[in-house]
Amino acid sequence: QEAGYVALSEPLVNSVLVATPLLSECGNSAIAEQWLPKIASGEARAVVGLAVNKLVEDAHCADLLLLEKDGAIYAVEAANASLRANESVDPGRKLFAVDFDPATAVCLADGDIAQALINKALNRGALGVAAQSLGLAQRMIDLSVQYTSERKQFGVAIGSFQAVKHHMANIAYKLEYAKTPVYRAAYDIANDTPRAELSVSHAKLAACEVADLAAKNSIQVHGAMGYTWEVDLHIFMKRAWAFNSSYGTAGFHKNRVAAALLADNAALGAGATF
Secondary structure (H helix, E strand, C coil): CHHHHCCCCCCHHHHHHHHHHHHHHCCCHHHHHHHHHHHHHCCCCEEEECCCCCCEECHHHCCEEEEEECCEEEEEEHHHEEEEEECCCCCCCCEEEEEECHHHCEEEECHHHHHHHHHHHHHHHHHHHHHHHHHHHHHHHHHHHHHHHHCEECCEEHHHCHHHHHHHHHHHHHHHHHHHHHHHHHHHHHCCCCCHHHHHHHHHHHHHHHHHHHHHHHHHHHHHHHHCCCCCHHHHHHHHHHHCCCCCCHHHHHHHHHHHHCCCCCCCCHHHCC
């Protein structure tokens, strides 16, 4: 959440929340022993490239890339990867198409084992996006409240107008409702519960929805200034837009929720709520 609040433009979340657990669980002790101490000390950075994302974030500053290709996961050192920069709606996220020769990489896993690792990496990445989206929404609220407290029309701060208050209130209550699914998803991933996948998709949908609303309503209360680079709102707004398709689009996560709810053995109803 704090990384989202400052729109952190470095691979802390991806390296710690996604790459490190993947290295730890891949079953290749030699690679894990070689890289995990370096990552822990800050000497090295690792990033993950999953097929669901198509592009790899912060590949340019990674020493090790963990890449999905043809259903397998490879560990690729930076010197053996070819990068091609791609523009992003968010200038703070550096995106790259990455090519590599599997012959120069280490295959960490393939088949069912690889798929299980990929699913876990996807869930952790989506959780990271959801948590950051909460921080983004809160920051956009704070920026908007500050701006509307200083900006005056008719001799009074525009933040005193009821219509402006409604815009902020509509974000605030949705933000509070989005926090619980994110925390539940964090618990389910930490404890590897059977419903982790469902919890993560629920969390990402709720958190990205409120971040989108925060961007929309914050532009409105900023007036024409909301469309410029003169105020910092655009930094957080663009990050929220970019997160919509990071580690799965809304459609992808809605399909996962629907599959869980419509399954023949779905645990539904009051008795299965808690």
